[in-house]
Amino acid sequence: MSISRHLHLSRTFLLRLSLLGIAVLFLVVIAISSLSLRTARVDLTSDRIYTLTPGTLDIVDGLRKPLTLTLYFSDHATRDLAQLRSYEQRVHEMLREIAVRAHGRIRLRVIDPVPYSDDEDAAESYGLTPASGGSNGERVFFGLVGSAGPGDTAPQAIPFFDPAREAFVEYDIAKLLYELGMPKKPRLGVMSSLPLEGNLVIGEAPWTLMRQLDQLADVTTIDPDSVTHIDPAISVLLLIHPKHLSEDAQYAIDQFVLRGGHLVVFVDPDAEMDTAPLIDSQGTVDDHDSNLPRLFQAWGVVFDPTRVVLDRSQALTIELNGNSIGHPAMLGLGAQDLNHDDVVTASLQRINFSTAGFFELAPDTKARLIPLVQTSDEAAIVPAQRVRDSASDPTSLLENYEPTHDRYLLAARLRDTFHTAFPERREKGHLAVASGPGEVVLVADTDLLSDRLWIDVQPLLGQQQLTPFANNGDFVANLVDNLGGSSALLSIRGRVNSQRPFTRVKALQAAADRKFLVKKRELENELYETQRRLAELQPAKGAAAPTTATAEQRREVEQYLQRKLAIGKELREVQHQLNAEIDALGLRLKFINIVLVPGLVALLGLIYGWRRTRRARRVV
Amino acid sequence: MSGVTAILRRELWSYFVTPVAYVFMVIFLVMAGVLTFYSGDFYDRGLADLQPFFDMHPWLYLVLVPAVTMSMWAEERASGTLELLFSLPVSISQAVLGKFLAAWAFIGICLCLTFPIWITVNYLGDPDNGVILAGYVGSWLMAGAFIAIGTCMSTATRSQIIAFILTAAVCFLLLLSGQPQVLDFFQDAVPPRIIGALGQLSIARHANAIARGVLDLRDLVYFFATIVAWLAASVVVLDLKRTR
Numbered sequence: 001m002s003i004s005r006h007l008h009l010s011r012t013f014l015l016r017l018s019l020l021g022i023a024v025l026f027l028v029v030i031a032i033s034s035l036s037l038r039t040a041r042v043d044l045t046s047d048r049i050y051t052l053t054p055g056t057l058d059i060v061d062g063l064r065k066p067l068t069l070t071l072y073f074s075d076h077a078t079r080d081l082a083q084l085r086s087y088e089q090r091v092h093e094m095l096r097e098i099a100v101r102a103h104g105r106i107r108l109r110v111i112d113p114v115p116y117s118d119d120e121d122a123a124e125s126y127g128l129t130p131a132s133g134g135s136n137g138e139r140v141f142f143g144l145v146g147s148a149g150p151g152d153t154a155p156q157a158i159p160f161f162d163p164a165r166e167a168f169v170e171y172d173i174a175k176l177l178y179e180l181g182m183p184k185k186p187r188l189g190v191m192s193s194l195p196l197e198g199n200l201v202i203g204e205a206p207w208t209l210m211r212q213l214d215q216l217a218d219v220t221t222i223d224p225d226s227v228t229h230i231d232p233a234i235s236v237l238l239l240i241h242p243k244h245l246s247e248d249a250q251y252a253i254d255q256f257v258l259r260g261g262h263l264v265v266f267v268d269p270d271a272e273m274d275t276a277p278l279i280d281s282q283g284t285v286d287d288h289d290s291n292l293p294r295l296f297q298a299w300g301v302v303f304d305p306t307r308v309v310l311d312r313s314q315a316l317t318i319e320l321n322g323n324s325i326g327h328p329a330m331l332g333l334g335a336q337d338l339n340h341d342d343v344v345t346a347s348l349q350r351i352n353f354s355t356a357g358f359f360e361l362a363p364d365t366k367a368r369l370i371p372l373v374q375t376s377d378e379a380a381i382v383p384a385q386r387v388r389d390s391a392s393d394p395t396s397l398l399e400n401y402e403p404t405h406d407r408y409l410l411a412a413r414l415r416d417t418f419h420t421a422f423p424e425r426r427e428k429g430h431l432a433v434a435s436g437p438g439e440v441v442l443v444a445d446t447d448l449l450s451d452r453l454w455i456d457v458q459p460l461l462g463q464q465q466l467t468p469f470a471n472n473g474d475f476v477a478n479l480v481d482n483l484g485g486s487s488a489l490l491s492i493r494g495r496v497n498s499q500r501p502f503t504r505v506k507a508l509q510a511a512a513d514r515k516f517l518v519k520k521r522e523l524e525n526e527l528y529e530t531q532r533r534l535a536e537l538q539p540a541k542g543a544a545a546p547t548t549a550t551a552e553q554r555r556e557v558e559q560y561l562q563r564k565l566a567i568g569k570e571l572r573e574v575q576h577q578l579n580a581e582i583d584a585l586g587l588r589l590k591f592i593n594i595v596l597v598p599g600l601v602a603l604l605g606l607i608y609g610w611r612r613t614r615r616a617r618r619v620v
Numbered sequence: 621m622s623g624v625t626a627i628l629r630r631e632l633w634s635y636f637v638t639p640v641a642y643v644f645m646v647i648f649l650v651m652a653g654v655l656t657f658y659s660g661d662f663y664d665r666g667l668a669d670l671q672p673f674f675d676m677h678p679w680l681y682l683v684l685v686p687a688v689t690m691s692m693w694a695e696e697r698a699s700g701t702l703e704l705l706f707s708l709p710v711s712i713s714q715a716v717l718g719k720f721l722a723a724w725a726f727i728g729i730c731l732c733l734t735f736p737i738w739i740t741v742n743y744l745g746d747p748d749n750g751v752i753l754a755g756y757v758g759s760w761l762m763a764g765a766f767i768a769i770g771t772c773m774s775t776a777t778r779s780q781i782i783a784f785i786l787t788a789a790v791c792f793l794l795l796l797s798g799q800p801q802v803l804d805f806f807q808d809a810v811p812p813r814i815i816g817a818l819g820q821l822s823i824a825r826h827a828n829a830i831a832r833g834v835l836d837l838r839d840l841v842y843f844f845a846t847i848v849a850w851l852a853a854s855v856v857v858l859d860l861k862r863t864r
Binding site for chain 1: 641646650661669671737857
């Protein structure tokens with residue numbers, strides 16, 4: 001008896017112990033899985049939005065020091081902003097994925113900067129820009145601050161994750177990581193025939209663009225007349241207005257590109273900032289145009305320096321002899337003319353060009369031209385000389401203006417596996433073909449770099465106040481940023497927007513708006529007609545008011561007022577009816593989901609129950 | 621395995637021969653619709669995804685899963701059929717697994733019947749159906765975890781009401797453990813590591829992670845481990861009761 005009781009007790013004890021064992025085992029499994037199984041996942045989203053691109057992975061893997069990423073998101077203030085919250089979820093997930101991939105080198109923190117808190121002060125001190133429109137009018141912070149250890153690189157920030165830039169969110173985060181991880185500025189070479197540095201002797205300041213580039217990169221000026229080799233340490237080369245370049249200089253550029261260097265070429269059919277005399281001391285006529293014919297030919301690009309693009313629909317307004325006139329050769333290209341899918345131009349609003357040329361691909365090339373800036377389809381092509389001749393009256397360019405209905409490329413990325421333009425040269429280290437696909441950015445204007453096309457300089461308290469009125473400076477800065485980052489950064493392309501609206505409701509809304517506008521116009525016309533009739537009845541000014549007319553007038557005024565009231569009511573009804581269509585759709589869908597299907601299930605249950613009961617009765 | 625299949629078939633069939641299953645399904649579908657359209661603001665927010673629908677599932681399961689599982693073992697014990705079950709040529713673990721799978725399949729059928737919301741969202745816009753599929757997988761796994769907990773609670777007591785309350789309470793605690801408000805509350809008192817570990821135990825957190833459209837091995841392991849652990853505990857509890 002005692003043995004069996006002892007056995008019984010020990011079995012109960014063992015079973016209880018096994019319960020404890022199960023709990024411990026469960027916790028161990030969860031702990032191990034959360035610590036070690038970090039990368040095994042299947043991204044079921046159609047655009048693979050939660051899968052980092054190889055470019056980002058390269059940058060994260062290349063990090064050599066610990067970084068802290070702090071995501072500031074006003075959680076409380078965004079309770080009612082479903083779209084922003086859904087976007088935050090995506091950004092947060094991407095950051096978490098990056099942190100996991102970094103194997104402890106990146107620490108991710110998320111902070112809700114509630115109003116009047118230290119966190120809010122910190123967010124502002126890092127340069128985050130809050131948006132207005134949160135719940136109860138609170139400000140909404142949604143930005144990222146990245147910092148390395150104390151005393152290291154200054155913290156970098158993404159001031160606000162604008163949902164409009166969603167396609168580039170991975171690029172922006174990767175760029176921030178890249179800049180934090182590689183504190184050295186990119187080396188930028190500038191080779192130019194234009195006076196970018198100004199002239200200290202005669203008191204001409206450097207162009208604003210140069211000052212901006214100095215902040216952005218480690219700039220080296222290269223003399224186009226004596227260059228025979230481009231320093232391999234230079235990651236981006238800006239070639240501005242290449243005129244009469246020696247063969248050695250062209251060869252140096254050719255080999256730079258074949259080695260994988262990033263080149264931006266600015267050529268121009270008419271460089272207005274070119275200070276060279278039109279006829280030099282040797283009597284050579286110089287038209288202030290520039291070209292890179294040998295290299296362009298090898299790369300499969302066609303550029304004609306004798307032709308200028310006009311675009312009457314995008315003409316900038318200039319002041320000439322006290323008159324404001326649209327200059328069809330000076331173009332203000334807006335967001336609709338800039339490539340939204342390219343990170344360089346996606347967020348720019350306007351770039352101003354003056355007497356620009358255009359690029360085309362040669363018929364037999366395999367290269368690709370990806371537009372950055374293009375004209376509208378109202379553009380036309382004229383000889384550069386005609387533009388120069390019409391300097392005193394640019395409106396004459398509109399005479400016999402015939403748009404070709406083509407959109408011309410003023411700036412573009414050229415992608416190809418480049419071949420040398422100098423196959424006959426056999427120097428040591430000569431490359432005949434690039435080792436992989438490369439990229440050159442082409443811009444068909446040099447004037448866009450000059451202050452006059454994008455910056456307003458005003459003296460303020462003894463200082464010069466610079467106010468940009470176009471994004472020309474940002475365009476060049478973005479190019480340098482993009483090309484100077486790393487090839488990994490360049491490879492990160494924009495992703496498709498992850499937010500998907502109710503297209504059917506939107507279409508209904510748009511149709512309703514259109515119907516409403518038509519109805520509104522009809523009613524307004526009617527109202528106008530009534531008003532006009534009323535005015536006709538008004539006696540002429542100064543004439544004695546006959547009493548008979550007053551009665552008729554009064555009746556007409558009465559009718560007018562009544563009709564006005566009726567029209568207001570009718571418009572409200574129209575609006576109501578149109579919204580009702582959307583509401584009715586919502587109601588139908590609610591009915592199907594909440595009533596119809598559960599009702600059918602209930603009906604099925606009832607029929608089944610009834611048949612069972614009947615069968616049971618029959619058996620009895 | 622045939623024992624498991626036999627129990628699964630018998631149990632699943634038993635759901636549909638009584639009106640309880642239909643009542644349960646109707647309540648589930650009506651509640652899912654009402655919560656999605658009214659609390660989740662599905663139509664007015666204008667986004668072609670099923671986030672408001674899946675967001676409500678943890679709270680829906682919190683009430684409905686204990687209702688399904690409460691009678692699973694408690695009734696067998698109360699009515700004395702447990703001994704009969706033990707005398708059949710099936711092991712305790714086979715019986716537990718069979719009953720669990722039947723309940724899980726039943727919830728799966730309920731989930732499938734929510735297909736009109738999937739058709740609705742595809743009619744209204746162009747949703748990412750991969751994300752929606754992941755949402756269904758996450759929801760079903762969460763239901764599985766709840767059912768496993770309910771199974772264990774049902775083995776622990778004779779009273780169906782107590783089984784219901786215990787299941788709802790444990791599931792509620794597991795849901796709460798990952799809520800930011802709860803984690804914030806303990807932030808100052810508990811070391812961050814513990815807070816992190818507490819978050820890892822949250823059912824809703826893992827289900828939400830899957831509902832974004834990503835099937836992560838960690839989340840799958842979590843659900844698998846939760847189901848296995850609670851079912852194993854159910855087997856031990858039944859064994860304990862038998863030993864007594």
